[in-house]
Amino acid sequence: MNELLDPLLLARWQFGITTLYHFLFVPLTIGLATTAAIFQTAWYRTGKGEYLRITRFFGTIFLINFAMGVVTGIVQEFQFGMNWSEYSRFVGDVFGAPLAMEGLLAFFFEATFIGLWIFGWDKLPRGLHLATIWATAVGSICSAYFILAANAFMQNPVGYELNLEKGRAELVDIWAVLSNPVVLAAFPHTIFASFMVAAGLIISAAAWHLARNQHLDTMRPALKFGLWAMVAAGALTTVFGDQLSLAMVATQPMKMAAAEATYDTVCGADASFSLFTLGTPDGKTELFSIRVPYLLSFLSTHTFDGCVEGINDLQAEYRELWGPGDYAPIIWVTYWAFRWMIGLGLAHVAVAVVGLWLTRKGRLPRQRWIWRVAVWSFPLSLAAMSVGWIFTEMGRQPWIVFSLLPTESAVSPNVTGLDVLISLVAFTLVYGSLAVVEVRLVIRAIRKGPPELGAPDPETGRVEPAATIY
Amino acid sequence: MDLTVLWFWIVAFLFVGYFVLDGFDFGVGMSIPFLGRDDTDRRVLINTIGPVWDLNETWVIVAGASLFAAFPEWYATLFSGFYLPLVLILLALIARGVSFEYRHQRPESAWKRRFDAMIVVGSAVPAFLWGVAFANIVHGVPLDAGHNYTGSVADLLNPHALLGGTTTLLLFFTHGVVFVSLKTDGPMRERARRLAGRAGSVTIVAAAAFLVWTGLTSGTTSYWILAAVAAVALIAGWLANLRGAEGLAFAFLAITVAAAVFALFASLFPEVMPASNDPANGLTIANASSTEYTLTVMSWLALFVLPLVLAYQGWTYWVFRKRITRTSIESAVH
8 A cells, every 4th residue: 555655656657658749739830830831831832722721720739739738738837846846846947947848948939829820811911821831830849849858858968066954956947957958959850750640640630531532633642742751750760760769869868768778888790789589477588589780789879880878887987976876777678668669660651661662653552551551640759759768768767857856855844655546546537537538529520521612712722721619 | 145045935926816817717617606607608717717717826836946946944834744735736726637638529418517516615715725834824824943843734714814715715716717707708797797796795805804814913013914915806807807807807816815925025025934833943044945056056946937937928828818708709619
């Protein structure tokens, strides 16, 4: 019973559940706002009804999601203070600044212009209305920058000094915090991964209709756009993911060792990357493994004769620095999360490349199974995003702020296990039931297809959009 | 000027912004059972705040983040101390926010009624609990030497705090109903005006009792001045509503909310989280704040960005200034 009511464990579960859930909606907001902006620009320039219909189609799905992104975001900000008050006291001086910047610079902007976009179709001049969706997209992307800068401080604290008397980290260089090498790589990595999620949604929705040979006029260009976006965003996500892993090796070598479950330091050909491993239940002895020699060395150092420090050596090193303790994260979690992230990401790019080939010069494959594979793009791209976050955050353990504050010292001392349990259960139930409604509504909106529009204006030949109301 | 003083008032300003803006849209949400006779009515009500509820709600995110950045100790003590009420506020805000988006996604009336109920409850719960929370902050709560709240949930629900919650609930309700009369036309506008008159008289009684009670226990000169401004503006708003001057009534009620919230902050200053058990355990702007460097960075940011925010948000309200009628809803539904 005491184990069950451990506030630390419960608070960690709550953070994990609410953060992963929140981050299902964030990439959709970022990706779909940008998608809507691109198609609306195409409509603005050509006046073609198809582009407007695609804009409104994905705009509807965007709207179903964005409110969830907003309200689950409030939970994120509040729970630092609620469950992690010692953390808040320790880092507030540094960590609060990027959060406040996010609110003042980005979130206000995004929240205001989204309202103007949704309800402004018949109230704003066409060009200004187009500007509001671009403003929303830019706002959501800037917002991600500040949040990732705050997160990067937890991975790789910079720009601070410790004040031992007050027992806290104090900001001495805001530029160092905003140009943390971790955020410089994590920001483009996350943004392009968000575009992959949006591309996944577009591919799934278009594949569903094209498999039924319907809405060809809109879904064919949408599919083409989605496939190219997936390939381009996938390539860029990989490039910056590689940059991020170099930054990770430099700042958190334990995370890289845990990603590969490398217990002993290995060099050159021995620094191999395992695609799949079966081990003993304690995870320390390998029974069977498929390995690519040199690959780990290349991923970690960009050379083939580099060395990768092992978990055991790092443990010894860290114990010397910070005293006795276990400084490794849960290895099976990081090992598998890392593989699923990369594997799902590469699979999406592969599916998109094959899709581009199959649909070249306006072809549409007749085989149903091809479309069935394509429809999985969306859920699996969200899954790739989630395992990426699980890897990043679980890989930082046992630290909440790497090298400065252990997670176990960060929890609110006066909040009881029962309090956290009540809120954990409440949030999980509410989030769970909303997820059911959400998924049904999104599927319903996809099946309904792009909205029909009125006849083009006889004078201008343009199709004019209708007003939106709740 | 000492930056901690500046940031105390910036945080106060952000909470004022939140309560003035989200306050009336909580009121619109709560008015659904009183003013929404059929689905079209309810759509009229929801669409009066449709384009702006999100930007209004963003003020609490910015207020919270600024509190975190400028006064981390205050943020940590407040949010961990008022744990369960905040869980309820969060759940209510979630239910309310998604309902605006979900309600019109399906035509069935059972579906719509369910989300209408969530909007009503999701608006009423935070409108009440924010009042409870601020009454407790001003009154002081038991804190230990590490500034951690040592009381229970029941301690937070003391009579003074319950009166505070009732006051914010009624005030936001009245403000919201006045907003409905300002933003609609025809019978709805008339019904809203009458309801605002009745709700306003109850609000005057509750607000007067709460402001006097708070003043007697923790009043300062600046508190009494601001509380008097709030009281006069409330009565002026009530009278303006009776005379059918909706814009004026709305503005006076906005001044009431702003003056009342500023009054609570004025009675706190320079404390931010007084301890009711031992004054030495309390938090002040001095021992709760961030470093001078952090506050300097944030001050430059606020100086340049806040005027811009006010400008584009003001413009948004101007874009959506037209009254919403049953005809405008019916013609938009094909």
